[in-house]
Amino acid sequence: MINLLFFGRLGDFAKQVPSTIEASTPAEIRQLLTAEFPDLARELDQPQVLVSVNKMIVGWDQPLFDGSEVAFLPPVTGG
Amino acid sequence: MTTRISIQQQDFDLAEEYQLLRQSDSAVGAVVTFSGLVRDFEVDPEVDPEVDSEVDSEVDSQDQSSTKSAIDLLSLQHYPGMTESLLEAIVEQANQRWNLIATTVIHRVGDLAPKDQIVLVGVASQHRAEAFEAAQFLMDYLKTQATFWKSVRRNGEQQWIESKASDQQAAARWDGSDNG
Numbered sequence: 001m002i003n004l005l006f007f008g009r010l011g012d013f014a015k016q017v018p019s020t021i022e023a024s025t026p027a028e029i030r031q032l033l034t035a036e037f038p039d040l041a042r043e044l045d046q047p048q049v050l051v052s053v054n055k056m057i058v059g060w061d062q063p064l065f066d067g068s069e070v071a072f073l074p075p076v077t078g079g
Numbered sequence: 080m081t082t083r084i085s086i087q088q089q090d091f092d093l094a095e096e097y098q099l100l101r102q103s104d105s106a107v108g109a110v111v112t113f114s115g116l117v118r119d120f121e122v123d124p125e126v127d128p129e130v131d132s133e134v135d136s137e138v139d140s141q142d143q144s145s146t147k148s149a150i151d152l153l154s155l156q157h158y159p160g161m162t163e164s165l166l167e168a169i170v171e172q173a174n175q176r177w178n179l180i181a182t183t184v185i186h187r188v189g190d191l192a193p194k195d196q197i198v199l200v201g202v203a204s205q206h207r208a209e210a211f212e213a214a215q216f217l218m219d220y221l222k223t224q225a226t227f228w229k230s231v232r233r234n235g236e237q238q239w240i241e242s243k244a245s246d247q248q249a250a251a252r253w254d255g256s257d258n259g
Contacts, residue, residue, distance in 0.1 A: 007228055008239055076223065076224065077229045078186060078226075078228070078229065079115055079221050079225075079227070
């Protein structure tokens, strides 16, 4: 199982999304969410949204393994 | 090189942090600190500033701040574990660019009120130029690379703050420059 995290505004769109999913890449996760959560999928399609696996920024085709933690990160606004 | 990085809910004491930087080494000749505070106004992204000039003249003059409205609360979210690593990497980059003696980065998370302190960046070095530059670099990179997200609550409604192009431009000025 892959653990999912959605930060910032993405969290508002992901309240009903299960916390785990079966997928082999972050791109596949986005694809799997499209049917049930079209608004979230549209947000994830924004080019500024980054994805991390186990707390490292990666590409959308990064291979995932059982227990991977995938986080979707909108543009940061700290400081 | 001493590094102090903290992500915390509680407030920090600027004088205390300054003393730590000042006392970190007898070679310290310059300490620069920056603290960022919660403003009581944040631009309301739902109000287009372009429209403001066309506002009907009958609108009460008190409404002239229609592009900005007072906030009740500012909340800061972060990604525990990842945010700390990113801050460490940012400080490491500063160390590679400048000859620094001690660096402090404190960032608060959770709910904050107007006038509260949000962030502290402090740099101790032998000379002022590197302390000034490194402090600016740290803030520019922190604002664009560290995984923090701000939201504000106004009139009971939560709104996420949008990232600013000006912050991206500020961070981009360090790209390719040789401050080594």
